[in-house]
Amino acid sequence: MSADAGKREAARSALQFVEEGSIIGVGTGSTVNHFIDLLASEGPRIKAAVSSSEASTERLEGHGIEVMELNASGDLDLYVDGADESNRLLQLIKGGGGALTREKIIAGASRRFVCIADRSKLVRALGEFPLPVEVIPMARSFVARQLKELGGIPNWRENFITDNGNQIIDVSGLTIAEPIKLEDTINAIPGVVTVGLFARRGADVLLLGGEDGVERIDRR
Numbered sequence: 031m032s033a034d035a036g037k038r039e040a041a042r043s044a045l046q047f048v049e050e051g052s053i054i055g056v057g058t059g060s061t062v063n064h065f066i067d068l069l070a071s072e073g074p075r076i077k078a079a080v081s082s083s084e085a086s087t088e089r090l091e092g093h094g095i096e097v098m099e100l101n102a103s104g105d106l107d108l109y110v111d112g113a114d115e116s117n118r119l120l121q122l123i124k125g126g127g128g129a130l131t132r133e134k135i136i137a138g139a140s141r142r143f144v145c146i147a148d149r150s151k152l153v154r155a156l157g158e159f160p161l162p163v164e165v166i167p168m169a170r171s172f173v174a175r176q177l178k179e180l181g182g183i184p185n186w187r188e189n190f191i192t193d194n195g196n197q198i199i200d201v202s203g204l205t206i207a208e209p210i211k212l213e214d215t216i217n218a219i220p221g222v223v224t225v226g227l228f229a230r231r232g233a234d235v236l237l238l239g240g241e242d243g244v245e246r247i248d249r250r
């Protein structure tokens with residue numbers, strides 16, 4: 031089974047969490063694109079979605095699904111999103127698609143975060159995938175120096191601007207032994223908008239699509 035087929039099966043499995051007539055949070059990425067398409071074709075009819083990116087908004091609206099502002103929806107019962115890596119505690123690295131800040135906001139405003147991914151995203155320790163950090167543009171070089179002091183190798187994602195008008199630094203080489211501590215440390219650097227470590231607010235349920243079907247892991 032290809033990774034993409036695994037993503038699609040995980041996305042299909044997330045439909046069971048969607049309530050008819052509800053407002054749900056929707057993440058960003060190729061796995062979420064499957065979720066949006068499947069929701070439109072075979073899922074329950076929702077009232078509206080709160081979207082984490084312009085790309086997902088466009089896809090949702092293309093299917094005739096109403097997109098609502100988080101300011102208007104209030105807190106949500108469900109958020110469905112993908113991840114670049116997850117450990118068994120359901121702490122995540124996210125932001126490969128650059129939507130990490132809005133994703134973290136909607137995850138924080140949701141009672142249940144269902145993460146969908148293909149099986150290759152489950153890792154023993156976070157950190158092989160370069161950690162995305164969204165930064166205010168004028169702070170980029172300063173933040174990069176701070177990230178170097180933490181032992182990372184910062185790499186500016188050139189020619190990429192986030193939906194919030196900011197830039198992304200992808201950090202490799204970091205040892206992420208204590209994800210919550212590192213999340214707090216990076217978030218405290220002036221000029222950092224968000225780090226793509228979702229350790230304080232990880233997922234509640236992880237659905238992993240692969241050869242043997244969809245494995246479900248619940249947060250302990």
Ligand SMILES: O=C(CO)[C@H](O)[C@H](O)COP(=O)(O)O
Nearest residue numbers: 059060061112125126127129
């Ligand atoms: O965090 C994200 C976007 O900012 C995505 O969830 C993450 O990059 C996974 O993407 P994909 O589903 O395409 O593998």
